[in-house]
Amino acid sequence: MVGIPDPEAGTRERILRLIIEKGPITSAELAGLLVLTAAAVRRHLSQLELDGQIAEYDGATSQPARRGRPSRRYVATGEGQAIFGDSYADVATQALAFVVKSMGPAGIQQFASERITGLEERYRPAVEAAGDDLEARAEALARALTQDGYAASVRRGPRGLTLQLCQGHCPIQDVATAYPTLCEAETQAFHELLGVHVQRLATLAGGEHVCTLTIPLVSRIRGTSTRKEGQP
The missing domain is CATH 1.10.10.10 (Winged helix-like DNA-binding domain superfamily/Winged helix DNA-binding domain)
Structure with a gap:
């Protein structure tokens, strides 16, 4: 029935x-x-x-x-x-297992390096179009990630000294759980895209309810403050 x-x-x-x-x-x-x-x-x-x-x-x-x-x-x-998972996760995990079996850990590292390059190429146009303001760039990255199924958002961190890029869903969660190097590659790509030193605080693959990346609003990488004019 x-x-x-x-x-x-x-x-x-x-x-x-x-x-x-x-x-x-x-x-x-x-x-x-x-x-x-x-x-x-x-x-x-x-x-x-x-x-x-x-x-x-x-x-x-x-x-x-x-x-x-x-x-x-x-x-x-x-x-x-x-409910919003990726039906290709098993295939991807099996494929990376084959890479490890064939090439060893170096194979995964090489794949991760290629992923950094691919993420930068995919998201850089949207981030660069947002201009020099760090918060606007982070928001642009979050929108691009959301279009790819990451349910991303930007929030203010404690005391307003940082931003938090949160990803409520990860289409490659099962794969990243098996191969944490992929999370590290993603973090590196975001570091390159935003031009500041970012830090991964939590991951869905690690059992948290959300992937969280902290972005400092005062950066030493570019040698200048990323605070907006008029802020203390």
Whole structure:
């Protein structure tokens, strides 16, 4: 017997996508983004939580503390991430396993180097078009990554001294879990694209809810401050 389609499945998918991209996020924030009632969002969140696709975030947050009971903040689980997974991950992992078997660790290093070059060539036009402002360049990179399925966003870090490039989804997560060198190559590519020393704080491949890259707003690589004019 064919099941009856769930008319609210599309809304839950949009909520899950937003949680992947912007989590940790509260039900009130989701309601504002989706122009839905708080009650409707909470109903969908309850179903997503019941399905094991989201979970309450119990880590620290960079947002200022508020009085009263803190709002529940949600992130996507591994199962939720898998909804938007890459069907070619197994093939890619097998291919890299063959590279290692045939060429040894040097084969993976060579592949990683090629990946750095490929990422730079792919994203440089968008980043360069954003001009010299570091935040604008990071935003341009995030938009380009999102178009490639990374659900990327840029956020202010603690005390406003850094930016955080967050990737809520990773199309190559399974491959990167098996070969962390790929994450290192991606970090190196972003360093070259943004022209500042960036640091990887967390990865989906490492079990975190999001890949996070910190970008200093004061850089010594170019020898000048990247703060906007008028900032202290």
